[in-house]
Amino acid sequence: MGSGSATSILLLSGCILQCISAVYGSRNCDLLNIMDGDIKVSSSELCLAEFVTKECSPFVKSLNTDDLPSDFQGSSFSAVKLSNLNIVGLVNDYLDNSNTLYKCPGLRIEWDAPKSDDSYKNVKGYLIHWQYETNIGCRLFHFNSSNTLLLQKVRFYYDIQYLYASGANYIVRAYSILSSEAKGKEEIDNSALMLRSFPMYKYAADPALWSPSVILKTSPKGSIEVKFTLSPPEFELTQFRIQLVKYSYDLNNYYKAQDYHGNLYTPSEPEGVVHFLNLTSDLYSIVLQPIDPFSNIEHQCLCWKTISHSMCPAEQCCENICMMIVTQWFQLNVTETSKAPLPDVYQSIDTKNET
Numbered sequence: 001m002g003s004g005s006a007t008s009i010l011l012l013s014g015c016i017l018q019c020i021s022a023v024y025g026s027r028n029c030d031l032l033n034i035m036d037g038d039i040k041v042s043s044s045e046l047c048l049a050e051f052v053t054k055e056c057s058p059f060v061k062s063l064n065t066d067d068l069p070s071d072f073q074g075s076s077f078s079a080v081k082l083s084n085l086n087i088v089g090l091v092n093d094y095l096d097n098s099n100t101l102y103k104c105p106g107l108r109i110e111w112d113a114p115k116s117d118d119s120y121k122n123v124k125g126y127l128i129h130w131q132y133e134t135n136i137g138c139r140l141f142h143f144n145s146s147n148t149l150l151l152q153k154v155r156f157y158y159d160i161q162y163l164y165a166s167g168a169n170y171i172v173r174a175y176s177i178l179s180s181e182a183k184g185k186e187e188i189d190n191s192a193l194m195l196r197s198f199p200m201y202k203y204a205a206d207p208a209l210w211s212p213s214v215i216l217k218t219s220p221k222g223s224i225e226v227k228f229t230l231s232p233p234e235f236e237l238t239q240f241r242i243q244l245v246k247y248s249y250d251l252n253n254y255y256k257a258q259d260y261h262g263n264l265y266t267p268s269e270p271e272g273v274v275h276f277l278n279l280t281s282d283l284y285s286i287v288l289q290p291i292d293p294f295s296n297i298e299h300q301c302l303c304w305k306t307i308s309h310s311m312c313p314a315e316q317c318c319e320n321i322c323m324m325i326v327t328q329w330f331q332l333n334v335t336e337t338s339k340a341p342l343p344d345v346y347q348s349i350d351t352k353n354e355t
């Protein structure tokens with residue numbers, strides 16, 4: 001690959017990023033989805049107001065309840081981390097001014113209401129926030145306290161359509177806003193999660209410009225969950241290899257690999273997942289790579305990129321074993337103790353230290 005082409009790709013995505021840096025939200029909780037099993041509950045039954053980034057970021061930075069909007073007046077509050085946060089990487093369409101279709105990384109944030117009586121009865125709202133370097137996005141929801149009985153069983157979903165920057169590490173956190181009468185604190189497990197978003201690309205561009213979004217979660221008893229966005233349908237990649245390397249050399253157990261064979265991306269089934277179990281406490285590196293069953297077979301290979309003036313058919317050159325679509329290496333610190341630590345990748349970019 002010539003260095004000239006790499007430079008132009010970077011400049012192109014830098015330009016487009018500015019076009020979609022706006023993150024959309026609404027004042028009326030429209031984009032907050034509340035599900036009671038498979039049944040959608042009208043968000044207006046619970047949620048009275050939604051505050052967007054400009055309004056909630058002072059509170060995110062301080063977690064000082066004096067910075068809450070005036071709707072929360074009347075009693076004192078505390079922000080308690082949620083124990084059951086989940087995030088999902090999304091692939092969303094974006095049309096620029098000249099009607100060119102791009103695929104942009106999005107993010108779904110999901111959480112349950114607190115389970116303990118003391119907590120759910122005192123829920124006054126939720127705060128979710130996502131951070132890329134020093135950029136913060138947030139939503140704050142103010143709830144009708146007379147209706148919190150509903151909270152016992154529902155699950156919440158919020159979709160962020162476009163992330164500020166593609167191919168970046170995002171840390172996502174969520175809190176319940178409890179009135180201070182609540183004594184019991186929720187158990188803190190994975191109260192922060194990280195998404196490495198895929199790089200934005202022009203629709204029907206070279207598959208070699210894509211790589212999956214990845215979400216890693218360590219959990220107690222020495223396991224790692226690897227979730228990743230499935231291939232956009234046009235790339236037809238259905239097989240992936242996930243490789244794990246243990247930091248300390250151990251003859252029997254230093255390398256593990258799993259192959260995943262699944263479907264193509266759909267909004268209802270956006271991700272694949274594999275688990276590595278029974279790991280001993282150590283630092284681990286993980287990498288994820290699509291597998292091309294037609295590797296290097298002209299006209300058939302799935303991993304290709306356009307090289308003008310090349311010898312390849314239609315200038316689409318097969319990329320040797322999809323090496324170009326490999327993700328970065330992620331580092332994780334696994335412990336076998338019951339308290340799950342955050343992976344190292346969070347700590348290394350968590351400059352705000354707001355936990």
Ligand SMILES: *[C@@H]1O[C@H](CO)[C@@H](O)[C@H](O)[C@H]1NC(C)=O
Binds near residue numbers: 048144145146147
């Ligand atoms: C809060 O919920 C109660 C019970 O459903 C309802 O009577 C009341 O009008 C709601 N308050 C607001 C401000 O919507």
Ligand SMILES: *[C@@H]1O[C@H](CO)[C@@H](O)[C@H](O)[C@H]1NC(C)=O
Binds near residue numbers: 277278
């Ligand atoms: C993990 O360890 C448990 C208990 O020792 C065992 O039953 C299970 O088969 C192991 N799983 C894997 C994937 O090795």
Ligand SMILES: *[C@@H]1O[C@H](CO)[C@@H](O)[C@H](O)[C@H]1NC(C)=O
Binds near residue numbers: 333334341344
């Ligand atoms: C991994 O976590 C353990 C336990 O928290 C800690 O003692 C160790 O220093 C960590 N290792 C690295 C390389 O961060």
